[in-house]
Amino acid sequence: MAGLTLEKGNNLSLTKSDPGLAQAVVGLGWDPRTTSGEAFDLDASALLVAANGKVRSSDDFIFYNQPQAKDGSVIHKGDNRSGEGAGDDEQIAIDLTRVAPDVERVVIVVSIDKAEERRQNFGQVRSAYCRVVNAVTELEIVRFDLSEDAAPETSMVFAEIYRNGSDWKFKAVGQGYATGLAGIANDFGVVLG
Numbered sequence: 001m002a003g004l005t006l007e008k009g010n011n012l013s014l015t016k017s018d019p020g021l022a023q024a025v026v027g028l029g030w031d032p033r034t035t036s037g038e039a040f041d042l043d044a045s046a047l048l049v050a051a052n053g054k055v056r057s058s059d060d061f062i063f064y065n066q067p068q069a070k071d072g073s074v075i076h077k078g079d080n081r082s083g084e085g086a087g088d089d090e091q092i093a094i095d096l097t098r099v100a101p102d103v104e105r106v107v108i109v110v111s112i113d114k115a116e117e118r119r120q121n122f123g124q125v126r127s128a129y130c131r132v133v134n135a136v137t138e139l140e141i142v143r144f145d146l147s148e149d150a151a152p153e154t155s156m157v158f159a160e161i162y163r164n165g166s167d168w169k170f171k172a173v174g175q176g177y178a179t180g181l182a183g184i185a186n187d188f189g190v191v192l193g
Contacts, residue, residue, distance in 0.1 A: 003131065003140040008174040012142045014096075014132065015167035022097050023135035024168075025077075026108055027088030028158065030128040040120060041113040044090040045181070046074050047188050049105040049160075054189030056102065061190045062092065073098035074106060093135065094161060096168055105162040107173075107188065111155035111181035122146075122153045122176060130158040132170055144172035152178045 004012060014021055032040035045063035050056050059070050067076040077091040094106055108130060112120050122128070128146040133139065144159055153176030160171050177183040185192050 003142045005143045005145060006170075006172040008144070008146075008172050011169050011171040013164070013167050013169050014141060014161070015169075018134055018137075018139075018141050020136075021134055021141070021168070022095065024094045024096060024141075024161070025133045025135045026092045026094065026159070026161070027131045027133055028091070028108070028110055028129070029087065029089045030110070030125050032125055038114075038118040038120070040118075040125065042089070042125070043111050043113055043181075044076065044092060045109045045111070046076070046092050046094075047105075047107040047109065047184075047190065048074060048099070048103045049107055049188060050102050051104050058191050060103070061185065071098055071100060073100065073103075088131075096161075105160045107160045108158045109155060109181070109184055110158055111184070115154035115180060120154070121178075122156055128156075128158075130172075132161070142170050144174070146174055152176075154178060154180045155184050157184065 028044045030042055047055055048060035055061060062069055062074045062076050064076060073095050075093045077093060129143060131143040132141045134141060155177045157173045157175040159173050162169055
């Protein structure tokens, strides 16, 4: 059974939609448009963001080279370098019961590796989506299909999972950055080494 599909800017209470939800998997997928050139390599990452809108430290930037939060609450499940095949291309597992109390949001980001060098952007990507699945029941709770043309953008905040009192909610964001992953990292206070 497919979950609810949201439009950009909309949100959904995960807690009310799936009251037993503790283990969530954020699945991300995309297909590169046919181009004559370099292969596309899109990378998913997650940022654990505090009330001030910034990460607490660089440890809160979860990606293929730092695949797990220190407390184990967020785990990157591996890098898909081609986007080939059906289903999710990359997944990020979130244990909602283990997310630190001072983390208000888990921001889900996708960036194009070597976008400048390869002259690639999200305008050349199709069928991009972000979905949340209950890891125990394997049922999709919510989905956000990124439909707009994002020609100059090389990275994108797809969605966020955030606290609202004792509830967890999902927000379909779809905010692009022409400044790549470095631009997103800078906005959220990640120091890239």
